[in-house]
Structure formats: structure tokens, C-alpha cells
Amino acid sequence: xxxxxxxxxxxxxxxxxxxxxxxxxxxxxxxxxxxxxxxxxxxxxxxxxxxxxxxxxxxxxxxxxxxxxxxxxxxxxxxxxxxxxxxxxxxxxxxxxxxxxxxxxxxxxxxxxxxxxxxxxxxxxxxxxxxxxxxxxxxxxxxxxxxxxxxxxxxxxxxxxxxxxxxxxxxxxxxxxxxxxxxxxxxxxxxxxxxxxxxxxxxxxxxxxxxxxxxxxxxxxxxxxxxxxxxxxxxxxxxxxxxxxxxxxxxxxxxxxxxxxxxxxxxxxxxxxxxx
Numbered sequence: 419x420x421x422x423x424x425x426x427x428x429x430x431x432x433x434x435x436x437x438x439x440x441x442x443x444x445x446x447x448x449x450x451x452x453x454x455x456x457x458x459x460x461x462x463x464x465x466x467x468x469x470x471x472x473x474x475x476x477x478x479x480x481x482x483x484x485x486x487x488x489x490x491x492x493x494x495x496x497x498x499x500x501x502x503x504x505x506x507x508x509x510x511x512x513x514x515x516x517x518x519x520x521x522x523x524x525x526x527x528x529x530x531x532x533x534x535x536x537x538x539x540x541x542x543x544x545x546x547x548x549x550x551x552x553x554x555x556x557x558x559x560x561x562x563x564x565x566x567x568x569x570x571x572x573x574x575x576x577x578x579x580x581x582x583x584x585x586x587x588x589x590x591x592x593x594x595x596x597x598x599x600x601x602x603x604x605x606x607x608x609x610x611x612x613x614x615x616x617x618x619x620x621x622x623x624x625x626x627x628x629x630x631x632x633x634x635x636x637x638x639x640x641x642x643x644x645x646x647x648x649x650x651x652x653x654x655x656x657x658x659x660x661x662x663x664x665x666x667x668x669x670x671x672x673x674x675x676x677x678x679x680x681x682x683x684x685x686x687x688x689x690x691x692x693x694x
Contacts, residue, residue, distance in 0.1 A: 425625065428558065432624065442484070483550055613667055613668075641672075645675065648673050655667070
């Protein structure tokens with residue numbers, strides 16, 4: 419029996435191997451939504467050259483780093499940020515070992531098919547391993563999430579489902595967006611992968627809280643936080659599983675405006691709302 423949904427990502431650990439097996443492996447039908455859909459969009463987005471620069475920050479759930487494979491060739495510096503010591507320990511173990519707990523080998527096929535050689539995937543994986551060796555711990559409840567350190571302003575941020583699992587209420591999601599804003603250069607990009615109409619997810623025998631929201635809420639939260647929508651795509655759920663109750667998966671990215679541009683954007687929204 420699965421316990422009641424009382425656990426919370428910022429307070430309770432989950433087993434990263436179980437999470438990977440249940441949601442991201444080639445043995446679960448949930449991987450079509452949790453892995454294939456976002457990875458396809460990430461690969462397309464980065465291959466088109468839309469997002470690149472010097473520094474990329476990754477703030478994603480558990481020990482996930484596979485989302486960095488499509489991005490690693492487009493940034494000089496990748497900083498991986500994790501909220502729990504357990505996830506950092508496992509990532510460093512994986513980074514320093516050719517085998518281990520976290521196996522992303524099933525992701526090699528698209529690179530072999532499209533580029534005709536597996537060596538390219540191995541080079542990408544090594545770059546991600548290198549980034550994982552220098553993973554930093556964060557506290558998302560603090561204003562400076564890496565206190566007492568200081569992060570450089572980044573050209574892009576990838577956040578895979580973190581806003582979903584660390585936000586108790588909608589106001590927490592909006593607050594997190596404003597924190598992300600502090601770590602981006604003007605014109606910088608934030609990429610968010612999240613689940614729509616979701617209330618919980620299960621890892622092992624434990625249910626964890628997830629924020630229930632829709633696509634419109636995300637767009638309003640980001641625009642209200644000084645961003646403009648560049649791209650948004652939604653995939654309706656097809657997988658059958660009682661591990662989680664999401665209705666769809668969203669892949670989206672936004673550009674951070676300057677302060678002046680942000681005021682103009684919000685003013686246009688208010689005018690448009692008043693007309694209706």
C-alpha cells in the first residue's frame with residue numbers, strides 16, 4: 419500500500435534509483451512523457467542554436483542530469499545545483515565511475531541514429547560527468563540559494579520539474595520564478611519542464627506533494643516575473659500508471675526582459691485584460 423501524500427521534496431529524500439526506474443528508464447511507459455518528450459524538445463531547441471552562451475545553470479529534481487546532454491555543447495560552463503546531500507553524493511559517484519547507480523545509456527540511440535556514431539553520445543556524457551563533479555548544494559528557501567557563495571548570472575537555466583515539487587502553493591511558484599530571475603542575464607532563457615493538473619507523484623512506497631496548475635498559470639507566473647514566452651508545447655498524457663496523476667506534460671522556455679521591457683509587458687497585459 420502507498421502511504422498518504424504527506425511527504426515534501428524539500429524535507430524528505432527519495433531513492434534516486436527508484437525514481438529513475440519508475441519514470442525515466444526504458445522499462446516504464448511513463449518515460450514517453452517524463453523523458454522522451456522533453457529530451458526531444460531540448461535536442462531540437464539546442465540544435466537550432468536558439469539557446470547558447472557561457473554559463474548554464476541546472477536546477478532539476480533528484481539526480482537528473484540527462485537533460486544536459488543536448489545542452490552541453492552550447493555552453494562553456496555548466497553548474498549543477500541540487501538541494502539534498504544524498505543526490506549530490508550519488509551524482510559525484512556517477513561522475514567518477516564509468517558504471518554505477520545512474521545509467522543513461524538508453525539515451526544513446528537518438529545520437530547514434532541521427533549522427534551515425536555512438537562516440538558523440540560518449541563525449542556528451544563525459545561533459546555532463548565533468549559538470550556533475552562540481553555540483554553545488556542549494557537551499558531554495560533562501561533568497562541567495564547558494565549562500566554564502568555567489569552564482570554568476572547565467573545565459574540559461576534548465577529546471578526539470580523543480581517548481582512542481584518545491585511549491586506548496588501558487589504563490590511559492592511565483593516566488594521561485596523571481597529567484598530564478600536573479601540568476602539570469604537580461605535576455606537569458608529559462609527552460610521549464612513540468613506536469614499539468616498534477617497533485618502527487620510516488621517513489622517507492624511514498625507519495626510526494628506536487629503543485630496542481632495549468633499551462634495558463636505558468637505563462638502568467640513567468641510573465642509576471644519579468645519574462646516573455648518564447649515557446650510552449652504540451653503533450654497530453656497517454657501512459658497508464660497509478661504512480662502519479664498528471665494530465666499532460668509541458669515544455670516551455672521564456673526570455674528574461676530588462677526592467678523597462680518588463681514594465682511594458684505587464685502594462686500591455688493589464689490593458690488587454692481591461693478591454694475584455
